[in-house]
Amino acid sequence: MKRFQTMSVVISLEEIAEGIYVLTLECPEIAKLTEPGQFVNVRMHDAHSEPLLRRPFSVSFVEGDRLELLFNVIGTGTRFLSTRRPGDAVDLLGPLGVPFHIDDTFETALLLAGGVGVAPFPMLRAALERAGKKVITLLGARSGVQIADRRLNNAYVATDDGSRGFHGSVVDLFHATVARNAILRPKIFACGPNRMLSVVAAAARTIGMDCELSLEGEMACGIGICQGCPVERSREGRKYALVCTDGPTFNSRDVVI
Amino acid sequence: MTVKTSFMLRHVEFQNRVFVASGTFGYGDEINDLVDPNKLGGIVTKSLSWKPRDGNPPRRIAETPSGMLNSIGLANIGVHTFIEKKLPFLRTLKTRIIVNIAASSVQEYCDVLALLERHDGIHGYEINVSCPNVKEGGLSFGTNVDRTREITERLRPLTEKPLIIKLTPNVTHMSEFARAVKDAGADAVSCINTLVGMAVDVRTRTPRLSTVTGGLSGPAIKPIALAKVFEVAKSVDIPIFGIGGITTADDAIEFLLVGACAVQVGTTNFVDPGASVRIAEGIAGYASSNGIDDVGKLVGSLKADVKASVLQTWL
Numbered sequence: 001m002k003r004f005q006t007m008s009v010v011i012s013l014e015e016i017a018e019g020i021y022v023l024t025l026e027c028p029e030i031a032k033l034t035e036p037g038q039f040v041n042v043r044m045h046d047a048h049s050e051p052l053l054r055r056p057f058s059v060s061f062v063e064g065d066r067l068e069l070l071f072n073v074i075g076t077g078t079r080f081l082s083t084r085r086p087g088d089a090v091d092l093l094g095p096l097g098v099p100f101h102i103d104d105t106f107e108t109a110l111l112l113a114g115g116v117g118v119a120p121f122p123m124l125r126a127a128l129e130r131a132g133k134k135v136i137t138l139l140g141a142r143s144g145v146q147i148a149d150r151r152l153n154n155a156y157v158a159t160d161d162g163s164r165g166f167h168g169s170v171v172d173l174f175h176a177t178v179a180r181n182a183i184l185r186p187k188i189f190a191c192g193p194n195r196m197l198s199v200v201a202a203a204a205r206t207i208g209m210d211c212e213l214s215l216e217g218e219m220a221c222g223i224g225i226c227q228g229c230p231v232e233r234s235r236e237g238r239k240y241a242l243v244c245t246d247g248p249t250f251n252s253r254d255v256v257i
Numbered sequence: 258m259t260v261k262t263s264f265m266l267r268h269v270e271f272q273n274r275v276f277v278a279s280g281t282f283g284y285g286d287e288i289n290d291l292v293d294p295n296k297l298g299g300i301v302t303k304s305l306s307w308k309p310r311d312g313n314p315p316r317r318i319a320e321t322p323s324g325m326l327n328s329i330g331l332a333n334i335g336v337h338t339f340i341e342k343k344l345p346f347l348r349t350l351k352t353r354i355i356v357n358i359a360a361s362s363v364q365e366y367c368d369v370l371a372l373l374e375r376h377d378g379i380h381g382y383e384i385n386v387s388c389p390n391v392k393e394g395g396l397s398f399g400t401n402v403d404r405t406r407e408i409t410e411r412l413r414p415l416t417e418k419p420l421i422i423k424l425t426p427n428v429t430h431m432s433e434f435a436r437a438v439k440d441a442g443a444d445a446v447s448c449i450n451t452l453v454g455m456a457v458d459v460r461t462r463t464p465r466l467s468t469v470t471g472g473l474s475g476p477a478i479k480p481i482a483l484a485k486v487f488e489v490a491k492s493v494d495i496p497i498f499g500i501g502g503i504t505t506a507d508d509a510i511e512f513l514l515v516g517a518c519a520v521q522v523g524t525t526n527f528v529d530p531g532a533s534v535r536i537a538e539g540i541a542g543y544a545s546s547n548g549i550d551d552v553g554k555l556v557g558s559l560k561a562d563v564k565a566s567v568l569q570t571w572l
C-alpha cells in the first residue's frame with residue numbers, strides 16, 4: 001500500500017462539541033488514497049524534539065484533496081493540534097493501517113462509538129451508504145455537549161449523565177436497540193476506549209454477531225518497524241499482531257483485549 | 258568540491274558514514290518507500306535470534322521528555338525466516354547490510370552467525386550484547402566483561418567479515434569493554450545501546466511499561482552517548498559507531514568530532530523516516546563548506562584538552 005510523509009496545510013479548525021475539534025487539512029496525496037478506518041501519524045513538533053513521537057489519528061472524513069481529523073485535547077500533542085491556524089503546515093505520515101472491511105455480506109452496519117471513538121465513522125458511514133448498506137449509528141459520551149455527531153445525521157445518542165438521549169453507556173443502548181428491532185444480517189463496527197471495545201467484543205460473541213473493532217494504543221512509528229504496538233492474537237501462530245500494520249481494525253474474534 | 262564520504266572497515270567499503278540503527282528500520286523492506294536505503298552507508302537489521310521471539314507483552318513503549326522508553330524484548334522473525342523472506346530483498350540494495358545478532362547463550366550467537374555465513378548479501382555483523390529488555394542474555398552478557406570477551410573470541414574465527422560489538426552504556430567504564438573486545442579480535446564497537454530507564458503513571462501507580470524498566474533512547478540520551486564515545490575513543494584504538502539521539506547532521510558531526518568513525522540513526526527513523534539520508538547529505542555539505550575533502554578527517558578532530566575532563570582520571 002502506498003504511503004507518504006508529506007506536509008499538509010491547515011484549512012480550518014472548528015470546535016464541533018465541547019472540547020472536541022475537527023482539523024481540516026489539505027493533503028492531496030493522502031486524501032486520495034485513504035480508506036475508512038485508516039489513520040495518519042501526525043508530527044507534533046517542528047524544530048524542537050518535544051513531544052518526540054508522532055501521534056496517530058483516524059482520518060475522520062475525506063472530501064476532494066482535504067481530510068479531517070477529529071480529536072479531543074488530552075495532552076501536549078493534541079494541544080499542539082488545537083493551536084494550529086489556517087495556513088500552518090502539519091507533517092503527516094499516511095495513510096496507514098488496514099481499512100474497515102465493508103465488502104462482506106452483511107446488510108446492516110451497527111456503528112458503536114465511545115467518546116472520540118466516533119472519529120473514523122463519518123468516512124466509514126459514507127462508504128457504507130455508497131455500498132448500499134443500511135447503517136445504524138450509536139454514539140456514546142459522558143454528557144450531551146460532548147456528542148460529536150457532525151456528518152452523522154440521525155445518530156442515536158447515549159450519555160452517562162442522561163443529559164441527552166439514552167441514559168447509560170453506548171453498549172447499553174446497543175443492547176436496547178438490538179432487543180427492540182429485528183436487524184437484518186448485522187455487522188458491528190466499534191471504536192472507543194479499549195475497555196469499551198472488550199465489552200462490545202464479548203457482547204458480539206454472546207449474541208453471535210460479526211464485529212470489527214478499531215483499536216487504540218501507544219505507537220512510536222505507526223509503520224511496523226518499532227514493534228511497539230502489540231495486541232495479543234487469539235489464533236494459532238504468532239502471539240502478537242501489530243496494531244499499526246495488522247490493524248488498527250481487527251475482527252473481534254482475532255484479538256484478545 | 259568533491260568530498261570523500263566512504264570508508265573501509267576490514268575489507269569492506271561503505272559509501273558513507275551514516276547507518277540506520279538496529280530495531281529502528283525493521284529489515285529494510287518495511288520502510289524503503291519512505292526513504293531510499295541506497296543512500297545510506299548501511300542498514301543494521303533488527304536483532305535476530307535462532308528462533309523467532311514474540312517479544313514482551315504490551316505496553317512496550319512510553320514517551321519521556323525528548324525520548325522514549327522501549328521494552329520490545331527482541332521480538333524478531335528468527336534467522337531462518339530472515340534468510341528466506343528478507344535477505345533476497347536486501348541483496349537487491351546497493352547499500353551494505355549489517356546483520357545484528359542477539360542470543361541467550363554463547364552457542365546461540367555462534368549458531369546464528371555460522372548459518373548466516375553460508376548466505377550471500379551480508380557485509381558484516383553487529384553483536385548485541387546489550388539489550389536491556391530480556392532476562393536471558395542481553396545485559397547479563399553486556400555488563401560482564403569476561404562474557405563479552407568470550408562471545409567475541411568465539412565469534413571471531415567464524416567470519417572474515419567485519420565484526421562489530423554493540424556495547425551497553427549501563428556500566429561504569431565502557432572503555433574497559435571496548436578494550437576487551439578489541440583484544441578478542443573485534444573490528445569495531447557500537448556505542449551506545451539504550452540506557453535502563455523507567456516511567457511511572459501516577460494515576461494508576463503503575464509502571465508505564467509492562468516490564469517495569471525499559472531502554473531509553475532519543476535526543477534525551479545524546480549528551481551521554483557523546484561522552485561515552487569520547488571516553489572510548491580516548492582510551493582504545495578501535496573504530497566506533499556513534500549512536501544515541503541523532504536527529505540532524507550537526508548531531509552526527511558531533512559524534513564524528515569526538516571520535517566516532519561512523520554513526521547510526523535510531524529513534525529518529527520513527528519520527529522522520531527521511532532524516533538519515535538528509536544527515537548523510539548534511540555531513541558531506543558541512544565538510545565541503547569547511548574545505549575538508551574527506552569526511553574521515555573530521556573523525557576525532559575535536560579541539561579539546563582531555564585533561565580538562567574528569568574522564569582523564571580513569572583514561
Ligand SMILES: Cc1cc2nc3c(=O)[nH]c(=O)nc-3n(C[C@H](O)[C@H](O)[C@H](O)COP(=O)(O)OP(=O)(O)OC[C@H]3O[C@@H](n4cnc5c(N)ncnc54)[C@H](O)[C@@H]3O)c2cc1C
Pocket residue numbers: 039051055056057058059069070071072073074075076077078079116119120215216217218219248
Ligand atoms: C490508530 C489510532 C487512531 C486514533 N485516532 C484518534 C482520533 O481520531 N482522535 C483522537 O482524539 N484520538 C485518536 N487516537 C488516540 C490519540 O493518538 C491519542 O489521544 C494521542 O496520542 C494523545 O496525544 P497527546 O500528546 O495529546 O497526549 P499525551 O500527552 O500523550 O497523553 C496525555 C495523557 O493521556 C493519556 N493517553 C494518551 N493516549 C491515550 C489514549 N489513546 N487513550 C486514553 N488515554 C491516553 C496518557 O497516558 C496521558 O496520561 C488514536 C489512536 C490510535 C492508536
Ligand SMILES: Cc1cc2nc3c(=O)[nH]c(=O)nc-3n(C[C@H](O)[C@H](O)[C@H](O)COP(=O)(O)O)c2cc1C
Pocket residue numbers: 226227228278279280281303304327329331357385388423449450451473474475476478500501502503521522523524525
Ligand atoms: C524500539 C527500539 C528497538 C530497538 N531494538 C534494538 C535491537 O533489536 N537490537 C539492538 O542492538 N538495538 C536495538 N535498539 C537500540 C538502538 O539501535 C539504538 O542503539 C538506541 O536506540 C540509541 O539510539 P537512538 O537514540 O538514536 O535511538 C532499539 C531501540 C529502539 C528505540
Ligand code: FES
Pocket residue numbers: 218219220221222223224225226227228229242243244245
Ligand atoms: S507503532 Fe511501531 S510497529 Fe506499530
